[in-house]
Amino acid sequence: MEKTDGQRLIESRRTIRMFTEGTIETKELYDLLASAHQAPFHNKIEPWNAYLFNGDGKEVLLDALEPAFTDGPEAKREKVAGRIRNAAACIYVTTKPFETEKDKKDALLATATFIQNFHLLCSERDIGLVWRTGGIFEDARLQEMIGADGETFVGLLQLGRFEDVPPTKRRQSIDSCLTIFE
Numbered sequence: 310m311e312k313t314d315g316q317r318l319i320e321s322r323r324t325i326r327m328f329t330e331g332t333i334e335t336k337e338l339y340d341l342l343a344s345a346h347q348a349p350f351h352n353k354i355e356p357w358n359a360y361l362f363n364g365d366g367k368e369v370l371l372d373a374l375e376p377a378f379t380d381g382p383e384a385k386r387e388k389v390a391g392r393i394r395n396a397a398a399c400i401y402v403t404t405k406p407f408e409t410e411k412d413k414k415d416a417l418l419a420t421a422t423f424i425q426n427f428h429l430l431c432s433e434r435d436i437g438l439v440w441r442t443g444g445i446f447e448d449a450r451l452q453e454m455i456g457a458d459g460e461t462f463v464g465l466l467q468l469g470r471f472e473d474v475p476p477t478k479r480r481q482s483i484d485s486c487l488t489i490f491e
């Protein structure tokens with residue numbers, strides 16, 4: 310069976326962690342986020358929120374991380390801040406607060422599809438992206454400073470232009486995960 314464009318896009322998507330110099334227009338990211346926003350969701354409202362820090366805007370994120378940096382070892386500050394500076398832009402993605410466990414779970418699942426939509430769209434336009442989930446980003450003071458208090462952190466997406474593509478993380482055959490009844 311010949312592969313479709315969609316199959317090729319999904320199979321060629323990579324996580325990119327090292328970025329080269331180069332900016333990304335806020336308008337371009339906005340348009341890709343608007344398309345990713347068509348992700349499925351089962352809550353009454355779209356469950357995700359996204360906070361975009363582009364270019365100099367990343368200083369707002371770094372300032373918001375300052376209390377957590379101050380509490381931790383200097384090496385952590387260097388590593389986390391270095392990665393944020395290396396990226397052209399960062400997007401802090403959360404789920405909105407929901408009451409029930411069911412709604413919270415649906416919100417998380419839907420938000421993951423929003424992120425994957427966005428990752429695929431970035432990949433199509435040669436924008437590199439890594440989805441990071443480090444615990445430092447759950448810091449309540451950071452969330453308050455960017456206006457995400459009470460929300461659940463899902464990922465910090467770091468984006469940028471890139472040259473090197475890391476080797477593909479090997480997947481087992483789908484046969485190891487699939488049971489077919491026919």
Ligand SMILES: Cc1cc2nc3c(=O)[nH]c(=O)nc-3n(C[C@H](O)[C@H](O)[C@H](O)COP(=O)(O)O)c2cc1C
Binds near residue numbers: 323324440477
């Ligand atoms: C929920 C989730 C959390 C992740 N968290 C991190 C992370 O904290 N740091 C990181 O470097 N990569 C993170 N990744 C990226 C994975 O390591 C990456 O997807 C995996 O190595 C497979 O590589 P690929 O995306 O190129 O196929 C995360 C991915 C997912 C889906």
